[in-house]
Structure formats: structure tokens, C-alpha cells
Amino acid sequence: MFDKILIANRGEIACRVMRTARRLGIRTVAVYSDADRHALHVSMADEAVHIGPAPAKESYLVAERIIAAAKKTGAGAIHPGYGFLSENAAFATACADNNLVFIGPPASAIEAMGSKSAAKQIMENAGVPLVPGYHGDDQNAATLKKHADDMGYPVLLKATAGGGGKGMRQVWSSDQFEEALEAAKRESQSSFGDDRMLVEKYLTQPRHVEIQVFCDRQGNGVYLFERDCSVQRRHQKVIEEAPAPGVNDTVRTAMGDAALRAARAIDYEGAGTVEFLLDTDDTFYFMEMNTRLQVEHPVTEMITGQDLVEWQLRVAGGEALPMNQNQLQINGHAFEARIYAEDPDNDFLPVTGTLSYLHAPDESAHVRIDTGVLRGDEVSIYYDPMIAKLIVWDENRTRALSRLTQALSEYRISGMTTNVNFLYNLASTNAFRQAELDTGFIEKHNAEIFHRNETDLEQLLPLAALFLIQRRQQRSIANSQSGDPYSPWDLANGWNLCGASIHDYHLLANGNEVTLFAEEIAPDRYTIRTTPEGASIATVEGNLSGEILHADVDGHRIRAVVAEHDATFSLFTQDSALQFSLIEPDCGDAETDAGGSGLTAPMPGTIVSLSVAPGSTVKKDQAVVIMEAMKMEHTLRAPSDGTVEEFYYQPGDLVDTGAELVRFNTAEE
Numbered sequence: 274m275f276d277k278i279l280i281a282n283r284g285e286i287a288c289r290v291m292r293t294a295r296r297l298g299i300r301t302v303a304v305y306s307d308a309d310r311h312a313l314h315v316s317m318a319d320e321a322v323h324i325g326p327a328p329a330k331e332s333y334l335v336a337e338r339i340i341a342a343a344k345k346t347g348a349g350a351i352h353p354g355y356g357f358l359s360e361n362a363a364f365a366t367a368c369a370d371n372n373l374v375f376i377g378p379p380a381s382a383i384e385a386m387g388s389k390s391a392a393k394q395i396m397e398n399a400g401v402p403l404v405p406g407y408h409g410d411d412q413n414a415a416t417l418k419k420h421a422d423d424m425g426y427p428v429l430l431k432a433t434a435g436g437g438g439k440g441m442r443q444v445w446s447s448d449q450f451e452e453a454l455e456a457a458k459r460e461s462q463s464s465f466g467d468d469r470m471l472v473e474k475y476l477t478q479p480r481h482v483e484i485q486v487f488c489d490r491q492g493n494g495v496y497l498f499e500r501d502c503s504v505q506r507r508h509q510k511v512i513e514e515a516p517a518p519g520v521n522d523t524v525r526t527a528m529g530d531a532a533l534r535a536a537r538a539i540d541y542e543g544a545g546t547v548e549f550l551l552d553t554d555d556t557f558y559f560m561e562m563n564t565r566l567q568v569e570h571p572v573t574e575m576i577t578g579q580d581l582v583e584w585q586l587r588v589a590g591g592e593a594l595p596m597n598q599n600q601l602q603i604n605g606h607a608f609e610a611r612i613y614a615e616d617p618d619n620d621f622l623p624v625t626g627t628l629s630y631l632h633a634p635d636e637s638a639h640v641r642i643d644t645g646v647l648r649g650d651e652v653s654i655y656y657d658p659m660i661a662k663l664i665v666w667d668e669n670r671t672r673a674l675s676r677l678t679q680a681l682s683e684y685r686i687s688g689m690t691t692n693v694n695f696l697y698n699l700a701s702t703n704a705f706r707q708a709e710l711d712t713g714f715i716e717k718h719n720a721e722i723f724h725r726n727e728t729d730l731e732q733l734l735p736l737a738a739l740f741l742i743q744r745r746q747q748r749s750i751a752n753s754q755s756g757d758p759y760s761p762w763d764l765a766n767g768w769n770l771c772g773a774s775i776h777d778y779h780l781l782a783n784g785n786e787v788t789l790f791a792e793e794i795a796p797d798r799y800t801i802r803t804t805p806e807g808a809s810i811a812t813v814e815g816n817l818s819g820e821i822l823h824a825d826v827d828g829h830r831i832r833a834v835v836a837e838h839d840a841t842f843s844l845f846t847q848d849s850a851l852q853f854s855l856i857e858p859d860c861g862d863a864e865t866d867a868g869g870s871g872l873t874a875p876m877p878g879t880i881v882s883l884s885v886a887p888g889s890t891v892k893k894d895q896a897v898v899i900m901e902a903m904k905m906e907h908t909l910r911a912p913s914d915g916t917v918e919e920f921y922y923q924p925g926d927l928v929d930t931g932a933e934l935v936r937f938n939t940a941e942e
């Protein structure tokens with residue numbers, strides 16, 4: 274095996290590869306950009322080499338710098354992780370040219386699967402079933418549209434160079450085709466430098482079931498069963514599990530055999546994943562093959578008891594596979610939940626920020642956390658906003674699922690919006706418990722998943738009030754000693770009403786503005802209202818000790834953890850978590866004109882294109898500006914019928930969250 278390897282990646286996957294390497298006595302070299310100088314993967318490695326500025330195009334994607342770093346440090350092999358250069362055939366070739374082992378398949382196999390359309394041709398020849406569609410070379414818009422029209426809608430446009438759901442658009446009718454094609458092409462061009470498309474029949478209720486395969490140089494191949502990755506948003510996986518619920522041995526074997534046929538058709542070596550769509554009648558269709566380790570590989574590791582990175586290292590070092598098909602077995606059930614810095618209430622848009630508080634559940638035989646960040650780290654605009662992967666295992670699905678919700682409820686993150694509450698609420702739905710899975714799961718159960726947030730809000734408001742009262746008392750004692758009259762925590766305006774002391778707190782929670790009125794009805798006992806004269810929502814008392822809030826809400830004792838950062842705080846109780854922000858009182862000098870266009874940047878990013886000319890009249894919901902953040906396109910639409918008077922930014926300009934992008938005039942009624 275190797276003495277020293279370089280990991281050409283960052284974040285959790287770099288850390289995860291290093292853990293196995295260390296266990297096997299292999300020394301590790303990290304590479305890092307300016308943004309990652311203090312990152313966990315850098316401190317975990319035995320050595321680390323700086324490879325350039327923050328943008329991946331100037332660091333993690335520059336093959337020459339990575340190869341130079343490997344040569345400089347004497348690493349014998351390069352593990353590419355996933356993303357970045359992991360499926361770049363030219364990089365695999367460059368490694369070989371420099372006498373470095375690329376820990377992955379031969380360049381020819383990457384190349385064969387690199388184009389979704391070429392891959393389909395190979396699979397068709399190998400007798401692997403395909404989704405009906407067009408994957409030819411003629412890229413004329415009219416040709417593509419004709420195939421779509423002939424096939425019948427809905428169809429799915431996919432970037433042939435695609436991955437990660439980018440450059441993909443559903444089209445529901447012929448008249449939407451052109452706009453969708455343009456958007457998909459643009460996204461694909463900016464993500465992959467290639468805008469070729471294929472058109473597929475869009476299946477309306479499929480499951481995403483994928484098979485993990487492994488092949489060695491000696492000609493052996495095995496499959497390590499399947500993963501169900503049906504729970505997706507924006508065509509990207511959020512919760513994966515293994516084995517796939519309801520898949521019987523006959524289907525499993527048929528899919529496993531088809532996956533191995535796919536791998537053999539391209540002389541595969543190493544770890545690979547063959548993705549299938551599984552239809553309601555158990556027919557399955559090849560979607561694509563990923564020629565690398567997948568993000569969700571840990572669920573396979575949990576049910577097979579194998580370390581796939583160790584297998585990768587052994588195979589890349591020329592050893593035979595450690596096991597044959599008969600020795601592999603499924604044991605129990607595993608889930609992985611991807612914890613992202615994103616806003617589920619705002620179309621899952623990525624968010625950025627500093628992890629001012631981060632506490633993960635304890636790891637055990639049942640709970641595994643794969644992460645690349647620590648408290649205080651930044652989630653920046655430059656890279657994928659995944660904070661961690663939470664992986665759980667138990668003897669069966671029901672028990673594993675309760676491990677999942679338990680562990681999610683123990684996650685404490687603040688400093689940015691995350692999807693933890695969303696994941697918790699999703700995993701708690703009846704439909705998820707019953708494993709009623711398909712790729713439309715989130716849309717289908719949207720109401721149930723999101724409704725629960727409002728229940729959370731009702732339950733958490735009294736706790737939020739108690740926290741603010743306690744915090745205010747603590748601060749006013751501290752302030753009387755230090756004299757900071759401007760602390761955001763002292764924004765409550767107390768007044769006297771018939772001798773009663775009432776304080777009000779103006780908050781933003783769950784996208785709602787709420788004012789809480791706290792009236793002291795007995796020493797340290799308060800009635801909470803949401804309007805000055807309205808009914809009481811609760812009577813609270815308690816105390817705050819460090820980050821623990823001991824509360825009594827209408828006689829119900831609750832212990833909550835509070836994580837605060839600047840003027841925001843998050844409350845975590847046994848089964849829900851919610852972030853609150855304090856709003857400064859409106860002193861009357863702010864612009865009262867409510868005629869904001871609504872065309873503000875929802876996240877930091879780059880303007881991609883302006884969809885209309887300045888001065889154009891537009892209809893409500895017509896596309897006005899297209900921007901991109903973290904390689905995702907986002908279309909900003911007209912809030913009403915009106916006129917686009919002026920654009921404040923041009924394509925290529927960087928904009929911050931909240932930047933006003935357009936001067937917009939609403940049409941007269």
C-alpha cells in the first residue's frame with residue numbers, strides 16, 4: 274500500500290479519507306485555499322500545501338497545483354474525494370503521467386461515464402435498461418423540442434456533463450420548453466463549461482435507488498447493495514438510507530447484476546455507483562454512473578460493516594477486493610441526513626455565515642458524524658454549504674429512524690439558518706415513517722413538514738420571552754457596571770400601565786414578525802401577550818444559567834438550550850429548534866415607502882443575466898434577473914405587473930444579500 278497520500282479535496286470528505294488513512298498507517302497531505310487556511314482538514318493532515326485563492330477554479334480545481342503539491346511532499350497517490358477533480362479524466366491521466374496513483378477508476382472509465390448521453394449509449398449496448406429519451410449529438414433547439422413533443426410531457430432536460438442537479442429542468446408543456454432549455458443550458462455552461470443537453474421522459478413517481486459497486490484490477494466485481502436516495506430537494510439528496518425499503522431480493526439481485534454489467538462495460542476499477550430510477554412496478558432504469566465515492570457512502574458502510582475508503586486504497590494499491598459477493602451481507606438499517614447551511618423556508622437557498630455555536634450529538638456505535646467544520650468556522654459562498662453528515666444505524670428501520678430524530682434533536686447550530694429543523698420535521702412525518710418514498714416526497718408532504726414549524730413557534734414564544742426577560746435583567750446589571758447603553762439586548766421598551774411593568778420585544782421568527790409583551794404579575798413571574806391588550810399566551814417564570822434556560826410555562830417545566838450570537842438566538846427544546854432575531858424598533862426615520870420591488874438578492878452571488886431590457890413592461894412572475902450562487906441559478910421574477918425602469922447591476926457583478934437589483938414600477942390598477 275501507499276506510505277503517503279494527498280487528498281485533493283476539503284471539508285468532511287477530506288477529513289473522512291484521512292481518518293482511514295491514519296488507521297492504516299498512511300501519512301496524509303492536505304491542500305488548501307486562502308479560505309481554508311484554518312480548516313479542520315488542514316489541521317488533521319500530517320502536512321498541508323497552499324494551492325491558491327478561495328475560488329475553487331483557482332485552487333481545488335487546478336490540476337497542476339495539486340500535482341505539484343503531491344510531488345513536493347512525496348505523496349505516492351491522490352485521493353480526489355467527490356466533486357472537484359474526482360470525475361475529471363484529464364486529471365486522472367495527468368496523475369499517471371506524473372507517476373502518481375489516482376485513487377479511482379481508469380481515466381477511460383471516467384471519460385466513458387463523463388457524458389450522460391455517451392454513457393447511455395454504452396449502457397444500451399450492454400443491455401442495461403434506460404429511461405426513454407433522446408441522447409443524440411444533434412443539439413439544435415428545434416430537434417430537442419421535437420423529441421420532447423413526440424415523447425409527450427412532462428420531460429426532463431439534463432446537462433450531458435451534469436451532476437448535482439445542475440443544468441436540469443422539468444418541462445411540463447411544449448410552450449415552456451424554450452425558456453427551460455435556455456436556463457438549463459446557461460446553468461450547465463457556467464457549472465461544467467459545456468451546454469449540451471439530453472431529453473428524458475420524466476417519471477412522475479420514481480424512487481432513486483442506486484447500487485454501490487466495487488471492482489479490482491484482477492477482474493473481480495461485487496455490489497454492496499443499494500441505497501434509497503429518494504428524499505431530495507432541487508434534485509439533490511437530503512436523506513439517504515440503506516437498504517431501500519420494500520426492495521426484495523429478486524429486485525436487489527437484478528439491480529446489482531445490471532450495475533455490475535454497467536461497470537464491466539467500461540472496465541471499471543475501484544468504487545462506483547450506478548444510479549437507477551425504480552418505478553412503482555419495480556421496473557428500473559439506468560440514470561448514470563458516478564465514478565467516485567458518493568457523499569452517501571457511509572450508509573453502505575454501516576449496513577455492510579466495511580470501510581469503503583480502505584477498499585479504495587487497497588484496490589488502487591493493486592490488491593484484490595477484500596471480499597466476494599457471497600461474503601457480503603446486509604446488517605440492520607442506516608440513514609444519513611445532510612446538514613446544510615440553507616433556508617428551507619426560502620426555497621432551500623444556500624446561506625453563509627459563521628458557525629458561532631456548533632454542538633453535534635455524541636458519536637457511538639449508532640451515531641456517526643462526518644464533518645469538516647468546527648465551531649467558529651465560516652460557511653462561505655465559495656464551497657458547498659454542507660455542514661455535516663449525520664449517519665445513524667440500528668437493527669431495523671424503525672429503530673434507526675428513532676435514532677435519527679433523536680440525534681437531529683441534539684444538534685445545536687447557530688450563526689446561520691440550517692435545515693436541521695426541516696430534517697427533523699421531515700423524518701417525523703407519518704409518510705416517512707411508513708417509507709412512502711418517491712422523489713417527490715418533499716413536495717407531496719410539504720404542508721405537513723412545514724406546518725409543524727408554526728406549532729413550534731407557538732410553543733417556543735413563551736420560552737423566547739422568558740429568555741429575553743432574563744437576558745435583559747442580566748445585561749442591565751452588567752450595564753450598570755460597564756455602561757453600554759447600546760447593547761442590542763436592551764431594546765425592550767418598558768412602560769408603566771397602572772403601575773404594572775410591561776416590556777415589549779420585537780422579534781423575527783420563522784419569517785414572522787412578532788412582538789411579545791411581558792407583564793410582571795408577581796415577582797419574577799410574567800404573563801406573555803402578543804398584543805398589548807390581547808389574551809395571555811402563557812405565564813412564565815424561571816431562570817437562565819449560562820446557556821440553559823430552566824422554564825416553567827403554565828406549570829410545565831421545560832429545559833431549553835439557548836445559543837446566542839449578536840442579535841439572534843436559537844432555542845432548542847426536546848423536539849424542536851427555532852432561531853429568533855431581535856428587530857430594532859422603528860424610530861420613524863426609516864423610509865416608509867413600502868414600494869420596494871421585491872427584487873432583492875436573496876443570497877450573496879453573481880448576476881448571470883438580465884431577462885428584459887430596461888424600460889420593459891412585464892407581467893407578474895415574468896423572469897427579470899437571473900443570478901447564481903454556489904453554482905445554482907435563481908430566477909427573480911416580477912412581483913406584479915409593471916415596468917422595469919433600471920437595473921442597478923450588470924451581468925458578472927457580485928451582489929450581497931438584500932441588495933436592491935432593479936428599479937421597478939408597479940402598474941397602476
Ligand code: ADP
Pocket residue numbers: 404429431435436437438439441473474475476477479481505508509548550560561712
Ligand atoms: P445529477 O447527476 O445532476 O445529480 P441525475 O441524473 O443523477 O442528475 O438525477 C438527479 C435526480 O433527478 C434523480 O435522483 C431523480 O430524482 C431525478 N430524475 C432524474 N431523471 C429523472 C427522470 N427521467 N424522471 C424523473 N426524475 C428524474
